Amino acid sequence: MDFDWRPEEAEFRHDLKTFLEAELPEDFDAFSLEPPEQKKFSKAFAAKLAERRWLTPAWPREYGGLEQSAWQQLILSEEMVAHGEPRTAQYMCVNWVGPALILAGTEEQKQYHLQRISRGDVVWCQGFSEPGAGSDLAALRTKATWDGSEYVISGEKIWTSYADTADYCFLLARTDPEASKHNGISIFLVPTDAPGVTISEIPSIFAPGTFNQCVFDDVRAPESWRLGPDSGGWPIIRKLLVNERVGVARFRRASSTLDHVAKAALEAGLLDDPIICEAVAKAQAACDAARVLIYRVVDERAKGQAPDLTAYVYRVATIRAEKAVYEAALQVEGSGGLLKGSYGAAQFGHALASGVATGTLEMQLNLIARDVIGAAPR
Ligand SMILES: Cc1cc2nc3c(=O)[nH]c(=O)nc-3n(C[C@H](O)[C@H](O)[C@H](O)COP(=O)(O)OP(=O)(O)OC[C@H]3O[C@@H](n4cnc5c(N)ncnc54)[C@H](O)[C@@H]3O)c2cc1C
Incomplete structure (x- = not known):
């Protein structure tokens, strides 16, 4: 049995390393940069990766990928991490935001969001945890109430990494308060500049901007912001959590x-x-x-x-x-x-x-x- 990398995988690693060594100073660590500088740097760097389709290489070609294998995706993650993760928050997009959109998005959502992600134009944050809903995520209380024409979202998210510089929040909210706790949850793709969204930093021992609180105060969300079925978000969340846990x-x-x-x-x-x-x-x-x-x-x-x-x-x-x-x-x-x-x-x-x-x-x-x-x- 041959346990070695295939020629195309070895070549991909070699090309990536050559590129990263030419582009980055020795012992580079993107997370040591202050948040605004980090966002500026990672955006410029993501654009260079995107030119080669290396930001989202495992994705379908129509959404900006190269249809590379799961092994090449691992090589990408290994080399990025080994070189100080110059993509910073962008790693979330490739690891689980994009795959969740590919899995459950409407064609309109895919066309709109995936191209932006694969070009490196946008940063996303993850609005999951709340006071009282961390390990027990399904206990979340942020609610999205349908008023006949739009959802109205209100609640609070905490520990939201990158929210201070993010363009979108991948938000979990309860749409059916009567259903059992896993069955009443929906996913929303919320622009962070939507009226009613307030983001403030939570100070911590980590680098500035690592944690944020996001308050949603009657944020009006059209149906087109919902990803997947109404109150049917949990099976999608389970899949993306697996992707997130192995992504880095x-x-x-x-x-x-x-x-x-x-x-x-x-x-x-x-x-x-x-x-x-x-x-x-x-x-x-x-x-x-x-x-x-x-x-x-x-x-x-x-x-x-x-x-x-x-x-x-x-x-x-x-x-x-x-x-x-x-x-x-x-x-x-x-x-x-x-x-x-x-x-x-x-x-x-x-x-x-x-x-x-x-x-x-x-x-x-x-x-x-x-x-x-x-x-x-x-
Ligand atoms: C660096 C970092 C980045 C993060 N980024 C984000 C982000 O971007 N978005 C986001 O939504 N969240 C984020 N989080 C939050 C993270 O998901 C939660 O902190 C985590 O899920 C734990 O929830 P909690 O803090 O409420 O702790 P709790 O759930 O209150 O747990 C407290 C303690 O009790 C233990 N415990 C709880 N329930 C059980 C049980 N049933 N059995 C045994 N032990 C139990 C836990 O293991 C833990 O030790 C981030 C956290 C960190 C540290």
Whole structure:
């Protein structure tokens, strides 16, 4: 059996790397830029990718793609993450906003939104979490009431990354308060400059603009803003959450950080210390485990199988890899690993975020217990 990349995949990775190395400074990290500068940079960079159709290469050609395979999509994610994710918020568009539109959009919605995304003209944010609806997303209370000609949306979303610079919000709202909680939810594609939308920053330990609160105060939404059936959004949401959880090759960035940490340890003669050596080795094994598991997800996807179950397991493995790299960095850097600018401090942020965003570690473990192992709740 031959486990190597196919020639077209190896060529795509090579071309991407050559392009990224020519375009970006060494050790570039787009997330270290302030939000307005980040948006300006990623828009200009997205335009360069779009010229080559590399922003959305897995999409159908008619919507700006190249119909590349799931494996090439993974290569794109790996290389972007390894080079500081110069697309910033655009990764969401390619990973799950666009696929959700392709899955459930009307032809009019596809024509309007997909072209804009594949040209890199727009930034989207995700209006899911609310106070009281995070892990239990289906408990969301933002409501969209049909008044006979339009929906009227009111409610509050929190932790909305990129909302301060986004053009559209992919918003979940309850359209049928009488239905069971999973059955009354609809999806809306809301321009962030619609009257009644107010966005304000939530300060945090992360970079400025990472979290926002979005208030929807009687926002009038025509029917054409609804994606999918009225009160039938949940099956679409389930599919896009799987795409979101596997969309970012987080293990790739963690393993790059580990390379730097291991080099620093080697140069300082610290690898003779068995505790440090073990921490670095454990982190390497955790990154490799996450990589192998995402390859399994992609293999299933390439074969047209639903990847839900393996995706949960991959997600746990990647969260653990991020944490193991953080622990290795702290062992190597000591108390210096707590200071801004250290590998430890930077990796702390990534490890913390990966264990909460797109569903916490505990919720992924619950899903594995229920759906993979088949454990019944007591
Ligand atoms: C970096 C980052 C970016 C984010 N970006 C966005 C965004 O763009 N858009 C958006 O909508 N949201 C975003 N979020 C929010 C994220 O989706 C939620 O924080 C997450 O779903 C958890 O919800 P919560 O914060 O309400 O915590 P809670 O649901 O209140 O959970 C609190 C704790 O209780 C545990 N817990 C809860 N229920 C169970 C259970 N049944 N079994 C076991 N343990 C349980 C959780 O694991 C957690 O440890 C982001 C979060 C982070 C960290």
